Amino acid sequence: MTGREGGAPLEPIGNAPVVILVRPQLADNIGACARAMANGGLFHLRLVAPRDGWPQEKAWRNSSGADRILDCLTLHDTVADAVADLHHVFATCPRPRHMVKPVLTARGAASELRSIGERGLRAGLLFGPERAGLDNDDMAQADALIRYPLNPAFMSLNLAQAVMVMAYEWWTAAEATPPRALMTNESRIATKGELENFLRHLVDQLDACGFLRNLPKRPGMVRNIRHLFQRGEVTEQELRTLHGVVTELAIGRRQRGRLEPDTVAADETT
Amino acid sequence: MTGREGGAPLEPIGNAPVVILVRPQLADNIGACARAMANGGLFHLRLVAPRDGWPQEKAWRNSSGADRILDCLTLHDTVADAVADLHHVFATCPRPRHMVKPVLTARGAASELRSIGERGLRAGLLFGPERAGLDNDDMAQADALIRYPLNPAFMSLNLAQAVMVMAYEWWTAAEATPPRALMTNESRIATKGELENFLRHLVDQLDACGFLRNLPKRPGMVRNIRHLFQRGEVTEQELRTLHGVVTELAIGRRQRGRLEPDTVAADETT
Numbered sequence: 001m002t003g004r005e006g007g008a009p010l011e012p013i014g015n016a017p018v019v020i021l022v023r024p025q026l027a028d029n030i031g032a033c034a035r036a037m038a039n040g041g042l043f044h045l046r047l048v049a050p051r052d053g054w055p056q057e058k059a060w061r062n063s064s065g066a067d068r069i070l071d072c073l074t075l076h077d078t079v080a081d082a083v084a085d086l087h088h089v090f091a092t093c094p095r096p097r098h099m100v101k102p103v104l105t106a107r108g109a110a111s112e113l114r115s116i117g118e119r120g121l122r123a124g125l126l127f128g129p130e131r132a133g134l135d136n137d138d139m140a141q142a143d144a145l146i147r148y149p150l151n152p153a154f155m156s157l158n159l160a161q162a163v164m165v166m167a168y169e170w171w172t173a174a175e176a177t178p179p180r181a182l183m184t185n186e187s188r189i190a191t192k193g194e195l196e197n198f199l200r201h202l203v204d205q206l207d208a209c210g211f212l213r214n215l216p217k218r219p220g221m222v223r224n225i226r227h228l229f230q231r232g233e234v235t236e237q238e239l240r241t242l243h244g245v246v247t248e249l250a251i252g253r254r255q256r257g258r259l260e261p262d263t264v265a266a267d268e269t270t
Numbered sequence: 271m272t273g274r275e276g277g278a279p280l281e282p283i284g285n286a287p288v289v290i291l292v293r294p295q296l297a298d299n300i301g302a303c304a305r306a307m308a309n310g311g312l313f314h315l316r317l318v319a320p321r322d323g324w325p326q327e328k329a330w331r332n333s334s335g336a337d338r339i340l341d342c343l344t345l346h347d348t349v350a351d352a353v354a355d356l357h358h359v360f361a362t363c364p365r366p367r368h369m370v371k372p373v374l375t376a377r378g379a380a381s382e383l384r385s386i387g388e389r390g391l392r393a394g395l396l397f398g399p400e401r402a403g404l405d406n407d408d409m410a411q412a413d414a415l416i417r418y419p420l421n422p423a424f425m426s427l428n429l430a431q432a433v434m435v436m437a438y439e440w441w442t443a444a445e446a447t448p449p450r451a452l453m454t455n456e457s458r459i460a461t462k463g464e465l466e467n468f469l470r471h472l473v474d475q476l477d478a479c480g481f482l483r484n485l486p487k488r489p490g491m492v493r494n495i496r497h498l499f500q501r502g503e504v505t506e507q508e509l510r511t512l513h514g515v516v517t518e519l520a521i522g523r524r525q526r527g528r529l530e531p532d533t534v535a536a537d538e539t540t
Contacts, residue, residue: 008424036431038424064426096453100505107442108449145453149445150438154278154308156334161306161434168420168435172377175419179378183366183415235370 007067015117031062032160040167091142110169187237277337285387301332302430310437361412380439457507
């Protein structure tokens with residue numbers, strides 16, 4: 001919940017498809033659909049014959065601030081009326097029935113919807129009522145069906161979840177975020193030279209404390225430590241912290257060494 | 271709602287990640303999360319310190335038959351306890367904060383989770399409480415953060431929606447469904463020879479009725495009709511229907527032609 005009066009300042013983004021809820025039953029779900037649409041950058045909502053009439057206060061309460069989507073929606077008596085000004089219509093259908101029709105995945109549909117939008121054409125997405133889904137006449141109004149790849153052992157998908165998946169794919173289809181990136185905030189990735197500098201400091205201190213006293217094993221041990229620190233990206237700030245850690249441990253060791261040398265020696269072997 | 275006593279016969283599928291809800295507030299949402307997990311083929315659920323205690327009847331009522339996921343979940347006092355047996359932990363976080371940490375997209379995370387599973391390792395996904403999300407200590411327990419690419423103007427994502435997107439990406443990461451395919455049911459795509467056969471039938475009848483009587487324009491008109499029928503895949507059954515349509519229209523025209531030739535001639539020009 002945003003708690004903001006009047007909701008978030010949402011606006012249409014680009015040539016996004018229209019969401020058409022066909023005979024939706026629950027106002028709660030209409031609100032949740034508006035929220036999911038906002039998450040994915042969709043704005044235009046049409047309702048075909050909502051079961052309990054419209055408007056319903058509950059929808060606004062359940063939209064978490066996606067009020068403007070609900071404020072701007074249009075009401076229609078029939079699917080034919082709701083799609084009359086659109087160039088392409090896709091119908092979501094978890095269990096495609098006896099018909100000859102192209103079937104798209106959600107991702108495939110998102111990609112085609114982007115192309116349609118770029119050509120300046122308007123597309124619509126039909127979502128059926130909660131209990132029964134779209135009927136055969138509804139689907140005959142669509143160019144293609146959209147079927148999400150999901151667990152065939154459990155296909156019961158909440159209406160707002162169905163809208164969420166499609167809105168998410170719509171948004172993602174125009175996203176260039178790398179699948180993995182190190183977030184470094186005000187710091188930056190350390191250079192290999194900075195890492196080498198730290199490793200030299202560490203190895204010097206390990207030589208000084210005797211950890212590397214077994215000379216035949218020393219090269220392998222140093223290499224293993226190097227492998228560990230090379231494994232992931234390290235920031236320059238983190239290297240400075242590590243320098244401090246090594247320095248302070250070494251000072252502590254020397255101070256303790258003066259006080260209780262036997263204990264320190266025992267610790268080393270554990 | 272499945273209405274089935276005891277819910278759907280769900281079972282763990284492969285080496286799927288564990289979903290860990292950290293300090294969830296609403297039992298309704300826990301049920302909706304179980305439903306979303308079932309949609310995406312996830313099974314193992316852990317709750318860390320649910321606000322209103324556990325079990326809560328409401329969760330079962332809101333899971334639409336994903337009862338077994340709720341029946342089998344485990345309760346934990348701390349995040350550390352909930353992740354102790356896991357090899358990798360990813361934390362969902364819509365607004366990454368001041369920290370140095372890899373950030374994955376949902377799709378990037380799904381791909382890495384598949385690799386982790388294939389290596390026989392166990393992974394977990396942390397989801398924070400509805401209102402505040404994960405805190406900094408929770409996130410410090412994770413290898414990486416997951417941030418969904420979504421509309422930055424409206425980031426308020428319902429908990430079950432967040433689980434849905436991740437479950438959907440998990441399932442999709444192992445899917446090979448083509449992005450577009452023609453569903454033909456018991457029929458099959460027509461061959462070019464069958465299409466040619468129909469076009470010949472159509473053109474013969476158009477010649478017979480005089481539609482193509484303008485000889486200089488005839489080749490272009492035939493080509494345009496051909497372009498229209500070549501545009502999409504047609505099934506063998508649909509071609510048989512079209513043969514019937516042409517035959518019946520032609521018979522009707524001939525019969526009407528015998529009765530009211532002038533009317534028919536007038537119709538042709540409209």
